[in-house]
Amino acid sequence: MTDDCRELGLITGGSLIEGLQMKLSPERSIEEVKAGKFVVVYGLLHKFFSLITDVRLDASSTNILVNPPSREDEILRQVLSGTSTYATVELKPMLMLTHKDDEPKPVKTIPPHFAPVLEATEEDVGLVFGREDKARKFFSIGSPLDMDTPVCINLDRFVERSNGIFGKSGTGKTFLTRVMLAGIIKHGKAVNLIFDMHNEYGWGTRREGGSEFVKGLKQLFPERVSIFSLDPKSTRRRGAKPDVEVYISLDQIEIEDIALLQDELQLNTTAIESAFAIYRKYQDRWLTELLSWKQEDLPEIARELGAHQQSLSALYRKLNRLKTLPFIVDDSSQSEGTIKKIINYLSRGINIVLEFGKSNSSLSYLLVANIISRRIHDYYIEKTEEYFATQNPADQPRQLMITIEEAHKFLNPQSARQTIFGTIARELRKYFVTMMIVDQRPSGIDDEVISQVGTRITALLNDEKDIQSVLTGVSNTSGLRSVLASLDTKQQALILGHAVPMPVVVKTREYGEEFYKEVSSTAGEKVDAAKSVEELYG
Ligand SMILES: Nc1ncnc2c1ncn2[C@@H]1O[C@H](COP(=O)(O)OP(=O)(O)O)[C@@H](O)[C@H]1O
Ligand SMILES: [Mg+2]
Incomplete structure (x- = not known):
């Protein structure tokens, strides 16, 4: 622990599954504590790298809440603050590290009562997320809330x-x-x-x-x-x-592509079945064929293919839109x-x-x-x-x-x-x-x-x-x-x-x-x- 880290509070409760509760130090204002902030809990054997997930107002006695001090009564407010009224912060420990080690591991335990919680330092961020260096493995994507240190992503793992x-x-x-x-x-x-x-x-x-x-x-x-x-x-x-x-040519368009466009073109499933019927006969040239037909020949063609005539017409009408795309x-x-x-x-x-x-x-x-x-x-x-x-x-x-x-x-x-x-x-x-x-x-x-x-x-x-x-x-x-x-x-x-x-x-x-x-x-x-x-x- 170094002096330049600032203490936020002490752990007062929690569990491995639910996360930890911290009582906020009376010197700290609750408004400094934001959800998503990166903090470190110092246990006896481990440091716990944690995320603040929730902030709550508490009071030791409900009487105070029933009779709150008036707006003018600044002194009473200050007396109550930190002892009778206080803030509880929920933390989620995400990684832990034995004090001697430098490889963080998954969290398997929790810190004891009254373990101090500190704001993370530059060193903590570097230790957890790595640093941009010659190895070109890490790439900075931003900085943690209220800090000015780079948070890096491991690019090798990212592209994997x-x-x-x-x-x-x-x-x-x-x-x-x-x-x-x-x-x-x-x-x-x-x-x-x-x-x-x-x-x-x-x-x-x-x-x-x-x-x-x-x-x-x-x-x-x-x-x-x-x-x-x-x-x-x-x-x-x-x-x-x-x-x-x-450029894309008509013979590269497969039925799979048309099926994907079903919503866009408002085609029903029988229209897709007609497309299959054409495909069976003409294979890759199915769409070129379809678009070369004349409207008046469709009934005859439908009969030949054994396709539903109206669906075939619908398919014909709608796929004609493809011809107007400039890159086709x-x-x-x-x-x-x-x-x-x-x-x-x-x-x-x-x-x-x-x-x-x-x-x-x-x-x-x-x-x-x-x-x-x-x-x-x-x-x-x-x-x-x-x-x-x-x-x-x-x-x-x-x-x-x-x-x-x-x-x-x-x-x-x-x-x-x-x-x-x-x-x-x-x-x-x-x-x-x-x-x-x-x-x-x-x-x-x-x-x-x-x-x-x-x-x-x-x-x-x-x-x-x-x-x-x-x-x-x-x-x-x-x-x-x-x-x-x-x-x-x-x-x-x-x-x-x-x-x-x-x-x-x-x-x-x-x-x-x-x-x-x-x-x-x-x-x-x-x-x-x-x-x-x-x-x-x-
Ligand atoms: N990393 C960033 N750096 C600079 N400006 C940003 C950044 N992220 C968002 N912005 C601002 O927010 C606006 C919206 O971002 P944009 O990426 O277009 O949003 P989305 O794609 O989610 O709709 C941008 O025009 C820019 O002004
Ligand atoms: Mg966008």
């Missing part, structure tokens, strides 16, 4: 599993995702494919409620990030040049070219931001993300099998992370079973592919998928259902609910799971000039950048 970034709209999910992606790109922990539905990752975007612009990943890492665009005109209008234009082409070689380029870039370690430009309807987003991810999935499985056969480290596929915003569109209980994203979330970790799921409504995501999410970074959520699903599969969460519900409306998050040793609330790192300087490959790291270009292009 799928992750989630949750929070209500406007709480800073996209900013946080950008911070995490910048860390991963800077330290080369994984190659990223970002489905950028709202054009926020590649080039600068405007800050909410201001005229200021923030930088995109392409500006921070010009030689490590490529912009693929479904709407090159829009990309150019925003003053940027896409590196690759993206007939020529399958153009589309193959796109897929090949994506795989080629990723396997060279170049991160891809796929911009949707003005083609950012849910229809385009679902369709394109699903088609591209399916092909990448096939490729990674093949590569991994090759690697298992040769066991040559040079054959090991490069770890890939796919970022999707509005993830519930793909991962709701119904779609998660049908779409490739469900498969990736459930099992692709074995094949070196993981996902970064960004979403404002985690309760809309399939439970089985959520339980596979390794690290969860959660900004404010109000809805009880959303809070519950973020905590799915986390044991002993009673205290965390109140912490989640009491976060600030912006730029604060609770981090828990695989990449941090204990749950922690952080004020997220400011994404601005200072951050650019620290991570960007354009600043200070010229030598490194030149080297990586050489590595990439040989």
Whole structure:
């Protein structure tokens, strides 16, 4: 214990399962004590790293509460304060450490009565969460409440599993995702494919409620990030040049993709059955065929295929919308070219931001993300099998992370079973592919998928259902609910799971000039950048 740590109070009760109670020191004001604060309890043998989960007012006798001192009676108030009236703070110990040791372990016991509780020090934070250093394993994501010390995430562990970034709209999910992606790109922990539905990752975007612009990943890492665009005109209008234009041909659209669009297109199941009937006859060309037919021939065709005529007409009418999407082409070689380029870039370690430009309807987003991810999935499985056969480290596929915003569109209980994203979330970790799921409504995501999410970074959520699903599969969460519900409306998050040793609330790192300087490959790291270009292009 050092002098510069400030004592908050003493432990007066509690249990391993329910957490501990601390009586707040009379010198401390209850208003200094916030839910989510990181504190340390000094037991005889161990330090207990804990989180404040609740704060309560207590009185030693109910008489005082029945006859409270008047507003003017300041002296009586002070006399009562700390002895007859006092504050009790609930703590949840998350890790413990023997005084001699420096490796924190899970909590298996509790400190004795009257063990002192102190605010955590810089050293405590570093000890628990690691420090950014040459090993490039740790990356700072923010600082604990009321402190100015970096809280780090273990990037190796972060990219190893799928992750989630949750929070209500406007709480800073996209900013946080950008911070995490910048860390991963800077330290080369994984190659990223970002489905950028709202054009926020590649080039600068405007800050909410201001005229200021923030930088995109392409500006921070010009030689490590490529912009693929479904709407090159829009990309150019925003003053940027896409590196690759993206096309999708009709023969790449499978029935699985249409099934995913069922809600979007308001197709019923018999329409999907008609699609199967066409597929049986025409295979990959099913959609090209369907869209080439004339309306008046449909009854005849339906009879031939043994399909329901009205459903076939509905399918025909609704899928005709696909033809109007600007990136849809007939020529399958153009589309193959796109897929090949994506795989080629990723396997060279170049991160891809796929911009949707003005083609950012849910229809385009679902369709394109699903088609591209399916092909990448096939490729990674093949590569991994090759690697298992040769066991040559040079054959090991490069770890890939796919970022999707509005993830519930793909991962709701119904779609998660049908779409490739469900498969990736459930099992692709074995094949070196993981996902970064960004979403404002985690309760809309399939439970089985959520339980596979390794690290969860959660900004404010109000809805009880959303809070519950973020905590799915986390044991002993009673205290965390109140912490989640009491976060600030912006730029604060609770981090828990695989990449941090204990749950922690952080004020997220400011994404601005200072951050650019620290991570960007354009600043200070010229030598490194030149080297990586050489590595990439040989
Ligand atoms: N880490 C951050 N650094 C700087 N500004 C932030 C940060 N997080 C949030 N903000 C502010 O909050 C606004 C909303 O953040 P955003 O990421 O767009 O929210 P969401 O994606 O959750 O809707 C941003 O426009 C920005 O002004
Ligand atoms: Mg957003």
